Amino acid sequence: MKKKYLTYAGIVAALLLVGMFIAICLSSFPFPFLPPSAAIDPVTNASVDENNMLVLSGTTTLPWYANMSVTISTCPSPGNCTGGTNTWNEATIIPAADGGRNRWRSEFDLSLLIPGDYQITVATYSFGKNYSLIQGAPIATGHFTLGDDTAGSGAIHKRSPAVQPYIRINPLKQAGSILIITGITSLAPATPLAWDLHGVTNATVGNSSDYRGTVLVTEGTEGVNRWSVQIENSTPEPGPYQVTLTGNAAGNISPAGTVSASTTFVPSGSATSGNTTTLLPVSAHFIAIDTLPDIHTEGVYVITGTTSIPAGQDLTMNVYPAAFETGSYNFSVDARDAGQNTTLSDTGTFSGASGGTVVVNGAGGENLWAFKLETYKFSPGEYLVNISNDNFDWTTRTMKYGDLFSSRIFPVTVNNS
Incomplete structure (x- = not known):
């Protein structure tokens, strides 16, 4: 019986090894049986772009379709980065063209951070019931110092974005x-x-x-x-x-x-x-969008407008490919299709933005609103921006539709600077 048991065990082991070999050969994930890992590129002043955005990047064994997040945490004291405030953002995973490790990147607005020490945490994430965020265990950590005017060479510094008069x-x-x-x-x-x-x-x-x-x-x-x-x-x-x-x-x-x-x-x-x-x-009840600037990828823009809605009320902004309105698109979420040469005129990948803003006091019966649009994750193409007084009720998880909206189609072109 012992001999037969060992024979059966050997057959099972051989089958498992063959199955693992086939899975490794067919998988697009470089290391399908190993825990995910990542590395963080050094954070220097070159990581701060002309829009005062901190662009973090690195490599990862995760596939392009994985959910990956980057969190920046304040460190209240040297060596202690717990109990501080966190700034969270998703990461974009870019497939490697040469078959090596994929790369990732994520962007953070430095104007929202104060000088001090920070910890970078890279992790996976998922969503549970009621769209609750489930944060995975860290797969990479790093540190950087955001300095003030007196900080030494080891710190990064904020930049003042140049505004072309208009x-x-x-x-x-x-x-x-x-x-x-x-x-x-x-x-x-x-x-x-x-x-x-x-x-x-x-x-x-x-x-x-x-x-x-x-x-x-x-x-x-x-x-x-x-x-x-x-x-x-x-x-x-x-x-x-x-x-x-x-x-x-x-x-x-x-x-x-x-x-x-x-x-x-x-x-x-x-x-x-x-x-x-x-x-x-002229309409007495309205939402209007101001004339838009020329919008490029890798940029930060402030979209503004006027409205008759009282100050303090919320507005909802959505930006998505204009082809979604006509149905003349071939939907894809594959990051391998999201290169700088990909356009969204009729086909392409999904990219866009959404968020909320609060109406503020204006003059002459017109109140004001503003929405910051970051295009780092946008593919070139035609987009539609829509501002409305729709609001999402987080208690009932339902959308409450308003009675006003304004929309406009605009192009997003490649930033060649």
Whole structure:
């Protein structure tokens, strides 16, 4: 009996070894029978990009489809990183092109962190009932020091993102004979902006201004300031017109430092032609999105707008591929399809963002909202941004749909800088 038992045990062991060999050969996971592991690249000042984002990276044995998280924890005292505050973010796993270890990366906004010592923890995660987060055991840890102005060379430092001065003009509105021109700017409050209105004949802008004046920039939210012009009886003749805004960060000093913007429009009742836009009607109950900047991958942008909703109420923002609205997409979540050359015009990978924001007080019956959009995990392509007064009830786990929304389609292009 003992001999037969050993024979059977040998057969079973041989079958297990053959099965393991086949699994290793067929698995895309480099080490399917070993615990997951990861390594963290050194954190230096080169890890802080031009947007003041700390870009952490490293390698891992996890496959591209695994759920991987990165947590930054404050260390209340040297060597003690328990009991501090945590900042959590998911990591993107990038498949290795040469068959080696996959790479991972995750981004953190340094403006939210104070100088001090920090611990980095890389782990897996999953979701349980009611979407509860289940954090796995750490598979890698590291440390870095965020220094102040007096910190030595061993610390990393924050960067001040450079803001290219701009003036943007929102879609124009018309209330009766009153033309309403509004927009946003990076110029400081109280900066004067010169505006003028020209008639356009045969695609040629007139030399003389039909109307002109000066308006002061007013304070907005999240560093995005505002301006507004109202002109009565501004378009006495039918046909296209062009409005131009000009300002200067140092005051009315031309031409150095001059910033300008212009748009061509036709008044209500006129026929549209060329690159012109019709005027929007004025609504008493609304959510509006300000004119968007050029948006690229690997960037941080503040999307803003106005609303009639009272200050203190919540709004919901969703950004997703525009093809989702038409159904003309081939859905994929494979990170191997998410390279810089992948576009989302009709097919591609899922990428987007969602979140909430709170309405703040504005002026002239228009309150303000702002939403920070990070595009580090975006693939190039056409996206739709939607802002609404929908709200998710976390108690009942249901969405409470509101009665207002505004949406806009915009392109995301590759950041070549």
